[in-house]
Amino acid sequence: MTDQTMTPEERAASLEGMGCRRKRVEDVRFTQGKGNYVDDVKLPGMLFGAFVRSPYAHARVKSIDAEAAKALPGVVAVLTAADLAPLGLHWMPTLAGDKQMVLADGKVLFQGQEVAFVVAEDRYLAADAVELVEVEYEELPVVTDPFKALEPDAPVLREDIKDQKEGAHGPRRHHNHIFTWEQGDRDATEKVLAEADVTVEEMIHYHRTHPCPLETCGCVASMDKATGKLTVWGTFQAPHAIRTVVSLISGIAEHNIRIISPDIGGGFGNKVGAYPGYVCSVVASIVTGRPVKWIENRMENLMSTAFARDYWMKGRIAATKDGRITGLWCHVTADHGGFDACADPTKFPAGFFNICTGSYDIPTAYLCVDGVYTNKAPGGVAYRCSFRVTEAAYFIERMVELLAIELNMDAAELRRINFIRKEQFPYASALGWEYDSGDYHTAWDKALKAVDYEGLRREQARRIEDFKAGRTRKLLGIGLSHFTEIVGAGPVKNCDILGLGMFDSCEIRIHPTGSAIARLGTISQGQGHATTFAQILASELGIPASDITVEEGDTDTAPYGLGTYGSRSTPVAGAATAMAARKIRAKAQMIAAWLLEVHDDDLEWDVDRFVVKGAPERFKTMKEIAFAAYNQAIPGLEPGLEAVSYYDPPNMTYPFGAYVCVMEIDVDTGEWKVRQFYALDDCGTRINPMIIEGQVHGGLTEALAIAMGQEIAYDEMGNVKTGTLMDFFIPTAWETPNYVTDHTVTPSPHHPIGAKGVGESPNVGGVPAFSNAVHDAFRAFGLRQAHMPHDHWRIWRIAENLGLHG
Amino acid sequence: MSKMHVKLKVNGRQVEGLAEPRMLLVHFLREELGITGPHIGCETSHCGACTVDMDGRSVKSCTVFVAQANGAEIVTVEGLTNPDGSLGVIQEKFREHHGLQCGFCTPGMITRAHRLLQENPNPTEEEVRFGIAGNLCRCTGYQNIVKAIMAAAAELNAAKEAAQ
Known part of the structure; x- marks a missing residue:
């Protein structure tokens, strides 16, 4: 069959464009072990760096003796803060407007903090040398509780700024206080709460955890002294931003820095920030004149690079007696660790936590977040969610469940009567967002019907009877969650990181033979960009996806962009891709008009070609047009067929979804089993359903981990209790359930292709679904709130505290 | 540290080299032989990213010394x-x-x-x-x-x- 005889539908299908379950182009390499991750980078003369780290959570560093280490054959250098100070690199700026020690400058503030950097001929020698560095510490009192950190006589953690009354986000009221961030109307909310029929108050804790991608963080820095050019390969979710940051803090001109993100073994937010390992590797390469590799081990990863969550959320919710929510109040005590290294847009010190009114039409709300220093690792990254959105979704989805208990209402029905209605979009929330589109009732009804919600409730009621009658020791929990995400940061007018506007970009070159290369400012970490962005282009340009190369991650070739996190690739770079393609199509139309000797307006686009209106036999395909762009002298047109788009989104996108988790819980052992999980996601236009489903499976499994056991826990001395994968829960195939995925499609009205982003939705919506299932199982026995993670012991404690063990 | 002579079969090919007795199999594969399919995710045997086949059994090559693999037959993902x-x-x-x-x-x-x-x-x-x-x-x-x-x-x- 030639393209002359194919129908437009057949031609469109042959492109493998949007909506196609296209197999991933990445996988031919990955399945053979031919990926190229940072630890696979091997350069001639390459040295290995390793850190001496603090065993103490809070201590003064009295002295560092590196002589024995330096004397070890094969050790090339040992760097301490004293070595970095003359370069001004012993501290570095954080993304949150704070600063962070690169190497311990007089004291340490968390266990695992970087104290010295050893550089040696191989990784074994580097490890030997780390053991030989003698550090003398004087222990200081440790604070790991953010509430105690704010007591008047709490130890001073940050001596460098103890007298500083003004922080990056306004006044500081205590030596361990970082910022206060307020949104909404405090007085009006207090009034609503005072006058409400019903109010509920509860403390909701979202514990500290860690993104823990399977590949840890690392880099290879190579300073070429002959050219003056610095090249850094690394696990960077935002390579361009890293280039600018390296330039600003090192003084190396930006054009002399090349950042390359090779294949990345998962990111989930862990690889957004800049870490001391990067700075030390760069300095070590400059000092030694040789490439330096630094790869953190798993314990270092869990102890030092970018935790997530750790929010204590005090909530109050008000409603009428028939269940109409009238107001929401929230105060968050946010534990940021020893340095404020949150990865949030500059103007949002608590990220987009003010999405915490969720999917509900809540007329009045007030939010206040206090950031606090403690003796824990810095970070506060968005672990598979947009900035602090999973905390917000967990908060509101627990508050709604608590309200349902108070009102003695069904939690599904309570949600339904409070959802923002379809006709209310675009919807202005009480805490300042404009939701772009949604159809929550349709999604909710579809979800409840799919799981036979009424049937489940009847089964649960029978189970409770059986339990009370001693016929079973297992309870049934039905966990509901309806979440609204806010992703795709974001409009440059209010979103920037270190002053860099959060636009993104795509540059397309159509080759003479009609194939193409597209380069983007984002970087895949497993999302399959090389596959999906080619699909967008295939639909927009009429070029088969298999003829399009997508390239990311090399700052020397890719256009500037802010990178991949916060589900921003599709909403922002995906939009840039469509817009750049449309520029190409506009030029292609002029070329086709010249070739066909008609006016531009006499042509119409038909899948992969421009056709003369009313004369379907007269057309030029994109392939023909591409060749003409390079071999014809067309009056008034430059040769070539290329375009670039820098897309500044007019708004965020607001994906949403409805999840139901059915969980069996053994009251006597605390063991749980997910019997059924139904996930309906609405991410607007769907580019590749296969990849979407895969993302949902993965995000739900990360949510399962967080809700059911995963935690970065500290003892009162500030020791990390969960520093290995033995203690830090990652579900295996054995405890992970099968998920049923479903969808509705409510396109984003402001996005060129209507897509909203999906990668993080399952984590945002999944955590409340799992946690609510645990709570729901015990609702009939009086449980209100039990803090995550719901590991077996903690679930056993719930049953014990409720007197269910007899 | 003195090195020992190791000889093993990897993906059907006879290979040999010098390695410190403490060198892990995964580092020998990745850094000496350039077989970078096996990855390092935890170095404590938990994650399995370094799994290879050794004499017909799955092993985590991050916790096997190359010395233990001396004379063994190894299959990595590249060999599949x-x-x-x-x-x-x-x-x-x-x-x-x-x-x-x-x-x-x-x-x-x-x-x-x-x-x-x-x-x-x-x-x-x-x-x-x-x-x-x-x-x-x-x-x-x-x-x-x-x-x-x-x-x-x-x-x-x-x-x-x-x-x-």
């Missing part, structure tokens, strides 16, 4: 590709069923699946889930990995039957 360069059955099924995302766990996962299907050519879903529980994946939620392994089992069995 067909001689003509096309994807082997398990590799192809992982691609077909979207059994991978970032690709970091994939070499270990496929190498483990290869051994699992030698041990149990006709596993139930439960047996597959139990059989790969030593290999962690952070991206996929395992659902499509399990599907891929079941599909590979079916295809390998069909091919075996056809050959008989």
Whole structure:
């Protein structure tokens, strides 16, 4: 069959464009072990760096003796803060407007903090040398509780700024206080709460955890002294931003820095920030004149690079007696660790936590977040969610469940009567967002019907009877969650990181033979960009996806962009891709008009070609047009067929979804089993359903981990209790359930292709679904709130505290 | 530290080299031989990204000294590709069923699946889930990995039957 005889539908299908379950182009390499991750980078003369780290959570560093280490054959250098100070690199700026020690400058503030950097001929020698560095510490009192950190006589953690009354986000009221961030109307909310029929108050804790991608963080820095050019390969979710940051803090001109993100073994937010390992590797390469590799081990990863969550959320919710929510109040005590290294847009010190009114039409709300220093690792990254959105979704989805208990209402029905209605979009929330589109009732009804919600409730009621009658020791929990995400940061007018506007970009070159290369400012970490962005282009340009190369991650070739996190690739770079393609199509139309000797307006686009209106036999395909762009002298047109788009989104996108988790819980052992999980996601236009489903499976499994056991826990001395994968829960195939995925499609009205982003939705919506299932199982026995993670012991404690063990 | 002479067979090829007695098998494979399929995710045997086949058993090469592998026959994910360069059955099924995302766990996962299907050519879903529980994946939620392994089992069995 030639393209002359194919129908437009057949031609469109042959492109493998949007909506196609296209197999991933990445996988031919990955399945053979031919990926190229940072630890696979091997350069001639390459040295290995390793850190001496603090065993103490809070201590003064009295002295560092590196002589024995330096004397070890094969050790090339040992760097301490004293070595970095003359370069001004012993501290570095954080993304949150704070600063962070690169190497311990007089004291340490968390266990695992970087104290010295050893550089040696191989990784074994580097490890030997780390053991030989003698550090003398004087222990200081440790604070790991953010509430105690704010007591008047709490130890001073940050001596460098103890007298500083003004922080990056306004006044500081205590030596361990970082910022206060307020949104909404405090007085009006207090009034609503005072006058409400019903109010509920509860403390909701979202514990500290860690993104823990399977590949840890690392880099290879190579300073070429002959050219003056610095090249850094690394696990960077935002390579361009890293280039600018390296330039600003090192003084190396930006054009002399090349950042390359090779294949990345998962990111989930862990690889957004800049870490001391990067700075030390760069300095070590400059000092030694040789490439330096630094790869953190798993314990270092869990102890030092970018935790997530750790929010204590005090909530109050008000409603009428028939269940109409009238107001929401929230105060968050946010534990940021020893340095404020949150990865949030500059103007949002608590990220987009003010999405915490969720999917509900809540007329009045007030939010206040206090950031606090403690003796824990810095970070506060968005672990598979947009900035602090999973905390917000967990908060509101627990508050709604608590309200349902108070009102003695069904939690599904309570949600339904409070959802923002379809006709209310675009919807202005009480805490300042404009939701772009949604159809929550349709999604909710579809979800409840799919799981036979009424049937489940009847089964649960029978189970409770059986339990009370001693016929079973297992309870049934039905966990509901309806979440609204806010992703795709974001409009440059209010979103920037270190002053860099959060636009993104795509540059397309159509080759003479009609194939193409597209380069983007984002970087895949497993999302399959090389596959999906080619699909967008295939639909927009009429070029088969298999003829399009997508390239990311090399700052020397890719256009500037802010990178991949916060589900921003599709909403922002995906939009840039469509817009750049449309520029190409506009030029292609002029070329086709010249070739066909008609006016531009006499042509119409038909899948992969421009056709003369009313004369379907007269057309030029994109392939023909591409060749003409390079071999014809067309009056008034430059040769070539290329375009670039820098897309500044007019708004965020607001994906949403409805999840139901059915969980069996053994009251006597605390063991749980997910019997059924139904996930309906609405991410607007769907580019590749296969990849979407895969993302949902993965995000739900990360949510399962967080809700059911995963935690970065500290003892009162500030020791990390969960520093290995033995203690830090990652579900295996054995405890992970099968998920049923479903969808509705409510396109984003402001996005060129209507897509909203999906990668993080399952984590945002999944955590409340799992946690609510645990709570729901015990609702009939009086449980209100039990803090995550719901590991077996903690679930056993719930049953014990409720007197269910007899 | 003095080095020892090691000789082993990797993906059908006889290799030898000098290594410190403390050198881990995964580092020997990756850094001495340039076989970078096996990845390092934890160095404590938990994650399985470094899984290779050693004398017909799955081992975590991050906790095996190369000295222990002296004289052994090793198969890594690179050795599971067909001689003509096309994807082997398990590799192809992982691609077909979207059994991978970032690709970091994939070499270990496929190498483990290869051994699992030698041990149990006709596993139930439960047996597959139990059989790969030593290999962690952070991206996929395992659902499509399990599907891929079941599909590979079916295809390998069909091919075996056809050959008989």
